[in-house]
Amino acid sequence: MIEYDQTTLWPKVAADESVLRAERLTSLLKWAGGKEQELKYILPLIPSFDTYYEPFVGGGAVFFSIQSRKKFINDKSPDLFNLYTMIAKQNLDFFQALNTLLLGWQRVSEIVDGCATHLLNIYKAYSIDKNSLEEMRSSLLEFVRQYAVEFNTMFEAFFDKDTGNFIRELQR
Numbered sequence: 001m002i003e004y005d006q007t008t009l010w011p012k013v014a015a016d017e018s019v020l021r022a023e024r025l026t027s028l029l030k031w032a033g034g035k036e037q038e039l040k041y042i043l044p045l046i047p048s049f050d051t052y053y054e055p056f057v058g059g060g061a062v063f064f065s066i067q068s069r070k071k072f073i074n075d076k077s078p079d080l081f082n083l084y085t086m087i088a089k090q091n092l093d094f095f096q097a098l099n100t101l102l103l104g105w106q107r108v109s110e111i112v113d114g115c116a117t118h119l120l121n122i123y124k125a126y127s128i129d130k131n132s133l134e135e136m137r138s139s140l141l142e143f144v145r146q147y148a149v150e151f152n153t154m155f156e157a158f159f160d161k162d163t164g165n166f167i168r169e170l171q172r
Contacts, residue, residue, distance in 0.1 A: 028087070031059030031080075039065055057084065097157070104154035111147055119143070 027036055035042060039061055052068040054060075057075045075081045086094035112119065122143075126136040144151070 025064035027059040027061045027064060028083075029059050034059040034061055036061040057081075060084075100157060101155070107150070107154055111150070115143065 027034065030036075036059065042062060043065060046066065049068060051070045052063070052066050052072070054063045054071070054073045055075075057063050057073040057080070060073070063071060063073055073081075073084060075084075085091075122131075122136055122139045125131040126133065131139070
């Protein structure tokens with residue numbers, strides 16, 4: 001049951017929130033203009049239907065929450081549309097690439113966690129003016145050089161393998 005706040009005319013969901021408790025998928029990603037937070041207002045107002053067309057899917061909050069036999073999506077962003085296409089077609093190369101990225105970022109996290117004290121000391125020395133900006137950069141570049149081979153092999157399928165280029169980019 002919907003109650004309307006007379007001052008704003010914005011719908012409020014009353015005690016019966018069965019529509020909100022219905023099982024639904026969550027959005028795949030956050031998207032500018034996303035409606036995840038507004039679902040509690042949107043879903044109770046949507047009538048029953050068999051076919052749903054989403055012209056601007058974005059993060060898909062409404063799309064994944066709608067109960068419908070047939071669903072169709074579109075979006076102006078070709079990259080976003082391609083993402084949903086790869087997922088819908090269960091493209092093996094896409095999922096292998098995602099897995100490679102996931103494993104790589106997990107390894108980056110392990111390295112950073114393992115070196116947290118060292119990295120914090122570099123930052124603290126700079127923040128209290130014990131070390132100059134140049135000394136901090138030098139210390140961080142040394143850290144990157146120490147792990148350069150490992151960093152490069154983590155994402156080699158996606159990025160330029162030139163360690164020198166990686167370090168030059170960090171220096172900018």
